[in-house]
Amino acid sequence: AQTVTQSQPEMSVQEAETVTLSCTYDTSENNYYLFWYKQPPSRQMILVIRQEAYKQQNATENRFSVNFQKAAKSFSLKISDSQLGDTAMYFCAFIPPRAGNMLTFGGGTRLMVKP
Amino acid sequence: NAGVTQTPKFQVLKTGQSMTLQCAQDMNHEYMSWYRQDPGMGLRLIHYSVGAGITDQGEVPNGYNVSRSTTEDFPLRLLSAAPSQTSVYFCASSSTGRSGNTIYFGEGSWLTVV
Numbered sequence: 430a431q432t433v434t435q436s437q438p439e440m441s442v443q444e445a446e447t448v449t450l451s452c453t454y455d456t457s458e459n460n461y462y463l464f465w466y467k468q469p470p471s472r473q474m475i476l477v478i479r480q481e482a483y484k485q486q487n488a489t490e491n492r493f494s495v496n497f498q499k500a501a502k503s504f505s506l507k508i509s510d511s512q513l514g515d516t517a518m519y520f521c522a523f524i525p526p527r528a529g530n531m532l533t534f535g536g537g538t539r540l541m542v543k544p
Numbered sequence: 545n546a547g548v549t550q551t552p553k554f555q556v557l558k559t560g561q562s563m564t565l566q567c568a569q570d571m572n573h574e575y576m577s578w579y580r581q582d583p584g585m586g587l588r589l590i591h592y593s594v595g596a597g598i599t600d601q602g603e604v605p606n607g608y609n610v611s612r613s614t615t616e617d618f619p620l621r622l623l624s625a626a627p628s629q630t631s632v633y634f635c636a637s638s639s640t641g642r643s644g645n646t647i648y649f650g651e652g653s654w655l656t657v658v
Contacts, residue, residue, distance in 0.1 A: 433586075472581075472632055474649040520586050529575035529594060530638040530647040531602065534586030 431456045433523050435535035442511045443543050449496075450506045450538045452521030458482075461525050463497070463504045464532070468518040477519070480504065508540075516542045547571065550635050550650035557625040557657045565620040565653050567635030573648070575638045576618040580604065580631040581652075587634060593618055625657045 432455045442448035454463070465477040480488045480497050487495050492512075496505045508515055521535040551566045569576065577592035579602075589602030593612040607629060609621040618637075622629060635650040 438584075472652045472654075474587075474634065476646070522586075529592065529640075530577050530636045530645075531589055531592055532579075532587070532636075532647070534588070536586050537584070 431458075431523050431525065431533045433521055433533050433535035435519075435521055435538050437538045438536070439539045439541070441541040441543055442508075444511055444513060446511055447507060447509045448511055448540065450508075450519050450521075450540065452504045452506070452535055454502050454504065454521070454523050454533075454535075456502070456523065456525065458525045461523060463495075464522040464524070465493070465495070465504075465506045466520045466522060466534075467515075468520060468537075469516070474520075478506065511542045513542050513544060516540060548635055548637050548648050548650040550633070550653045552653060553651065554654045555656070557622070557655065559625060559627060559657060561625050563622050563625065565622075565633055565635075565655070567618045567620065567650060568616050569618075569635075569637040569648070570616065571637065571639070571648065572615060573637035573639050574615065575640070576612070577602070577636050578608070578610065578618070578620045579634045579636065580629075581634065582631050590620065590633075622655075625655075627657045629655065630657045631655060 461482045463480045467475040478490045492509045494507045518537045522532040548569045574595045578590040579587035581587045591610040593599045633653045638645045638647045
């Protein structure tokens, strides 16, 4: 069974600064996918970024990037130039190969961006 | 496109009542699933389906039934509601078994059991 751990229940950052959210996971699989989802107060689940385990290059999406350390089973999310609209819950999620949409989620990190 | 549509959005039930949360998708996706999200926690998988007529249990299936008679619909039934089932429920769909495919989530159904 896979587990996903987010060790930071809450974090805050000043607007325009950079923040890093941590995620570790445990799996015996070699190929898998990792995701970061954003959940604003509306509870909508918004995909932020996706990483394929067999790709060594870290994924980036505009102001969002990841630091994927496969050997350490670590998958952190860096948000650059933080904006007020980034305030939300952030969930790290794991999915093994051929698992459709059966995600395993971490417990979440509540991020507050302060003006 | 409507994407993934969940109804109702809000519901209050009394302990022991039964109800069905509806989920429909218009993207012809084979894979559908139901998650629950308790306060301060991540989503946990209740049941999933890999196609019409095929369902299976996820991490927290007790107290819930599902069926998949069509590709489009995947209803979640609460047999006898309990306060422990107070949660936000999400339906999700994706096109194939490839894990890298985009997963589409509904907007959630907020259920309170009193």
